[in-house]
Amino acid sequence: MRNGDRAASDAILLRLEEITTHYGPIRILEQVSIEVGEGELVCLLGGNASGKSTTLKTILGLVRPTSGRVLLRGEDVTNRQVSYRVGRGMAIVPENRRVFAPLTVLENLELGAYLRHGEDLREEFERVYTLFPRLHERGDQLAGTLSGGEQQMLAMGRALMSRPRLLLMDEPSMGLSPALVEQNFEIIAQIHATGVGILVVEQNANMALSIADRGYVLQTGQVVLANRSSELLASDELKKAYLGR
Ligand SMILES: Nc1ncnc2c1ncn2[C@@H]1O[C@H](COP(=O)(O)OP(=O)(O)O)[C@@H](O)[C@H]1O
Numbered sequence: 001m002r003n004g005d006r007a008a009s010d011a012i013l014l015r016l017e018e019i020t021t022h023y024g025p026i027r028i029l030e031q032v033s034i035e036v037g038e039g040e041l042v043c044l045l046g047g048n049a050s051g052k053s054t055t056l057k058t059i060l061g062l063v064r065p066t067s068g069r070v071l072l073r074g075e076d077v078t079n080r081q082v083s084y085r086v087g088r089g090m091a092i093v094p095e096n097r098r099v100f101a102p103l104t105v106l107e108n109l110e111l112g113a114y115l116r117h118g119e120d121l122r123e124e125f126e127r128v129y130t131l132f133p134r135l136h137e138r139g140d141q142l143a144g145t146l147s148g149g150e151q152q153m154l155a156m157g158r159a160l161m162s163r164p165r166l167l168l169m170d171e172p173s174m175g176l177s178p179a180l181v182e183q184n185f186e187i188i189a190q191i192h193a194t195g196v197g198i199l200v201v202e203q204n205a206n207m208a209l210s211i212a213d214r215g216y217v218l219q220t221g222q223v224v225l226a227n228r229s230s231e232l233l234a235s236d237e238l239k240k241a242y243l244g245r
């Protein structure tokens, strides 16, 4: 591993230790080590099929690694269920948003907060509505009838309802118009500013590195670069490994 690979903070929120993940006989991730510090914003870059989504699924527990460990605030959660990890502070904004189309905005948000109740829940709604006033206005609207940008807000809002300490995002700007992509990154920066640790998967390297503290680049399931964003943006290595997009 190279310089800048370590999270700056002593408090490591998430640590992947040499994760290898297979789908059947096919090795998808090989010895992937990634860290996210408390409140840190880290991006995971890489081309199509490089293993980005598989990394997030391994972190959340949707996929079990063949070897290696997933540590959440020092606790080994490698063999824990998804629900346990969510209860310990993980949340995901999945690929392609995946809101519950036949449910209203309000119902979608309530589902995100199934672990919370009463006063606590009111607070979560307030936090999410402050971040996304549009969702407040559209509370009774069916999620399936929202625009793409609004569905992205809803997917993020739903994830935030569980008050995560670690938010995983899988290509949140995919399929959005350039204006919405920009808005999307502003929202991610805003969420980051509230102290949530974020690991965001992106193909848009320049945009992601412009808001992230650090970045990792995956290539065919291996971390080939890890550094502070400013260094990655300036390096020829990144251009060679990945950019040109
Ligand atoms: N459920 C699965 N079963 C078998 N192979 C899969 C499955 N999901 C993804 N893959 C393969 O694993 C590789 C990495 O996929 P993925 O993690 O989705 O990449 P990325 O998110 O970087 O595009 C790809 O070659 C993909 O075809």
Ligand SMILES: [Mg+2]
Pocket (backbone or CB within 6 Å): 052, 053, 054, 095, 170, 171
């Ligand atoms: Mg993917």
